[in-house]
Amino acid sequence: MNNSKWLALVFGTMLVLLLAWLRGDDGTIPQTVRNLTFDQYQRSLPREKSSQPVRVIDIDEASLAKIGQFPWPRSEFAKLVDELKELGVAAIVFDVVFSEPDRLSPHRVLAQNGFKKWLKKSKINQTELALEDNDLLFAKSMAQAPVILAFGANDSAARAHPLLKSGFAFKGNSTLKALNSFERVTDLVPVLEKAASGIGSISVAPNTGLDAVRTYPLMWVKGKKPYPSLVMESLRVAQGASTFIIQGAPHTKEIVESIRIGAITVPTTRSGEMWMYYSKPDPDLYISAVQLLRGDDKTKQALREKLQGHIVFIGTSATGLFDIKNTPLGDSVPGVSIHAQALDQILSQTFLSRPDWTDGIEIILVFVIGLLIVLAAVFLSPGKSLLLGAFWAAGLMAGSWIAFKDYHILFDATYPLVAGLLVHFAMTAYRFLVTDRQARYVRTAFSRYVSPDVLVDIEKNPSALKLGGDTRELTIMFVDIRNFTPLSENLTPQELVAFLNKLLGDLSVCVTQEKGTIDKYIGDSIMAFWNAPLDVEDHEKRAVNAALKMRKTLEELNRTDAFGFRKNRHGFDDIAIGIGINTGQACVGNLGSQERFDYSIVGDAVNVAARVESTCKQVGMDILVSASTAKALDDFALLDAGDLTLKGKSEKQKIFTVVGDEQVKKKQAFSELVADHAVAITTRTKKKKRQLLEEAKKRSREVAPQLLTFYERLIERI
Numbered sequence: 001m002n003n004s005k006w007l008a009l010v011f012g013t014m015l016v017l018l019l020a021w022l023r024g025d026d027g028t029i030p031q032t033v034r035n036l037t038f039d040q041y042q043r044s045l046p047r048e049k050s051s052q053p054v055r056v057i058d059i060d061e062a063s064l065a066k067i068g069q070f071p072w073p074r075s076e077f078a079k080l081v082d083e084l085k086e087l088g089v090a091a092i093v094f095d096v097v098f099s100e101p102d103r104l105s106p107h108r109v110l111a112q113n114g115f116k117k118w119l120k121k122s123k124i125n126q127t128e129l130a131l132e133d134n135d136l137l138f139a140k141s142m143a144q145a146p147v148i149l150a151f152g153a154n155d156s157a158a159r160a161h162p163l164l165k166s167g168f169a170f171k172g173n174s175t176l177k178a179l180n181s182f183e184r185v186t187d188l189v190p191v192l193e194k195a196a197s198g199i200g201s202i203s204v205a206p207n208t209g210l211d212a213v214r215t216y217p218l219m220w221v222k223g224k225k226p227y228p229s230l231v232m233e234s235l236r237v238a239q240g241a242s243t244f245i246i247q248g249a250p251h252t253k254e255i256v257e258s259i260r261i262g263a264i265t266v267p268t269t270r271s272g273e274m275w276m277y278y279s280k281p282d283p284d285l286y287i288s289a290v291q292l293l294r295g296d297d298k299t300k301q302a303l304r305e306k307l308q309g310h311i312v313f314i315g316t317s318a319t320g321l322f323d324i325k326n327t328p329l330g331d332s333v334p335g336v337s338i339h340a341q342a343l344d345q346i347l348s349q350t351f352l353s354r355p356d357w358t359d360g361i362e363i364i365l366v367f368v369i370g371l372l373i374v375l376a377a378v379f380l381s382p383g384k385s386l387l388l389g390a391f392w393a394a395g396l397m398a399g400s401w402i403a404f405k406d407y408h409i410l411f412d413a414t415y416p417l418v419a420g421l422l423v424h425f426a427m428t429a430y431r432f433l434v435t436d437r438q439a440r441y442v443r444t445a446f447s448r449y450v451s452p453d454v455l456v457d458i459e460k461n462p463s464a465l466k467l468g469g470d471t472r473e474l475t476i477m478f479v480d481i482r483n484f485t486p487l488s489e490n491l492t493p494q495e496l497v498a499f500l501n502k503l504l505g506d507l508s509v510c511v512t513q514e515k516g517t518i519d520k521y522i523g524d525s526i527m528a529f530w531n532a533p534l535d536v537e538d539h540e541k542r543a544v545n546a547a548l549k550m551r552k553t554l555e556e557l558n559r560t561d562a563f564g565f566r567k568n569r570h571g572f573d574d575i576a577i578g579i580g581i582n583t584g585q586a587c588v589g590n591l592g593s594q595e596r597f598d599y600s601i602v603g604d605a606v607n608v609a610a611r612v613e614s615t616c617k618q619v620g621m622d623i624l625v626s627a628s629t630a631k632a633l634d635d636f637a638l639l640d641a642g643d644l645t646l647k648g649k650s651e652k653q654k655i656f657t658v659v660g661d662e663q664v665k666k667k668q669a670f671s672e673l674v675a676d677h678a679v680a681i682t683t684r685t686k687k688k689k690r691q692l693l694e695e696a697k698k699r700s701r702e703v704a705p706q707l708l709t710f711y712e713r714l715i716e717r718i
Contacts, residue, residue, distance in 0.1 A: 005378050012374030012427050019419040020366045034412040039328035041404045047279040052347040053309050056286045056340050059316035063290040073104040074134035078141040083292045085145040088308040091238040093148045095315030095336040099186040102134040139195040146237045150202035150230050153182035160184050165198050166236055167243035168226050175248040175256045179221040179272045200233030204338045212326045215273040216342045218259050231342045234311050236261050267351050275352035277345055278329050313340050354410040365416040370423045377427035389424050393417050474529045475543040475583045476609035481524040482576040499563050510549035514542040519600050529601055532588040540583050540632035547579045547623045580613025582626040611646035620713035623658040630656040637664040640681050659704055669702040689718055
């Protein structure tokens, strides 16, 4: 594995560790994304509607229009309590904080300036009127009924402790430190607080603000005293229970596992909250307060069936009273609806949970999936890496949805997914900017010269390249078009370019198919070589195979009039080429200036290959190889063309002509020709040699017709 890939792995691993640490820190962004995902789950699959004994007496717009603006006189609430008690409700829960005495009580009205003077002139008995106190009336009614009042946390209030009406017991470790806490609460009117059967917190969630209410605190703590929520206190009063049992985790004081009251157990978060699982808003849950306060006997009797044995919340949905909350379902509902939903959920025993192990699994998934994406990005193509990432993403989302749908477990797949996506794009960018920079350079530099297979090998192992220059053994080929000058004189420039593009293009394919490298096109010639930029096994054989393919390709082009010479009646004979091949040491690399260079080769071996090609005309064959190449061609049909003087060389060089491949070599006619040819070449007497070559010429007709010209030229040269 090359250094660039190691660097990519280190970069990706560091990024994954950072993302895993951020998940462990669990800041605002991960929490927000997680909550929005869980909200979407609830919207897709809200809690099923259940027929639990829960109702809401709604101080709605109709009630305000009939009875008057809020707050109402406490005498109206006293009447409401009396009516509900008469209808046989199990508990009456006020989602209203009675923090101040009723300003509409008669004795308070009498105390207003100017009102006493008016009363003196009237015949009203001021003493009797003064005795009527709305708070006392309300307290008397409350004392005869199971009423739960609400207190609200208020850090600026004067009072530190509300009146505690219930008992508490801890099972396991004390969990006071785990519960949500408050510093001070709003005062309740003492006479009302004393008369109530229960008192609970009205707060639906700490620091909710405009956000959706996703959890419901079942218990609060002040100092060393726990305090119940409005819902838990209503369950206690309705069951006639006295003590809450708080179950703590076995080995720590900072985790609440569940809270039990009477026959009901509620699983909680570590801080004593319940995950809210909302059902769709149900209009049948609400009964307008005006029906009880101003309704006739028939109306009240009809309400008995709806209210008897129920826990009844009294709250308001009127817009002007500003008690509106948001839910994960996207609804804006009265605050009293949150309490009613929480109670309905508890009674139906349908709970959502987010066990502590989910955090650990999610962090592990960030790490594991992140590393898998890093490995895929380093060793696979971007497309395959993205495909694998999509597969893992689909699996994660499916697992998260199944956990919610079938097991009501809140398992967050979004952070691992987002982290994986960030890793994928970061690795893609890193690969493009850093890792693949060399690969792009190599592809740009070599795509014109080598086959796609060789290019892939180069990209896999770019360290094998020495682009500055490398001396190595190469097999070099030169290809030249015969009689090109008269051909070019009789063709238009457009026809000449089309001819060259067709011929040189098809011949070049033969080179790249055999893992050769195109060096350059020199007018009507091709220069190619083997065994660079990467090692090519049997490069001599591959070069000769490419030459034989060129021979067949040219025969087919001539046969089919691919150049249109016969069709256009140019009168040209078939196109012929000459191919020269030599093997030897040469320097290969990027040659030129810093601004302009080519990947090419230089050396004496190159010159020899060019001279071998130029002797094709003299020898009368289209493919010639040097002795250094021929020694590696045991599987090919070769004939000794004799010792020839190459231009620029002082000594003669032995040259061989390539007759054909292994199939040609196996033919009996060729074996006999080789035997005759060998005798003729080694014979010293000129006359005898000429005679033997004439006989070999006759036999060559059975092997390859083009050998006739070869032997004619050979006879001429002796």
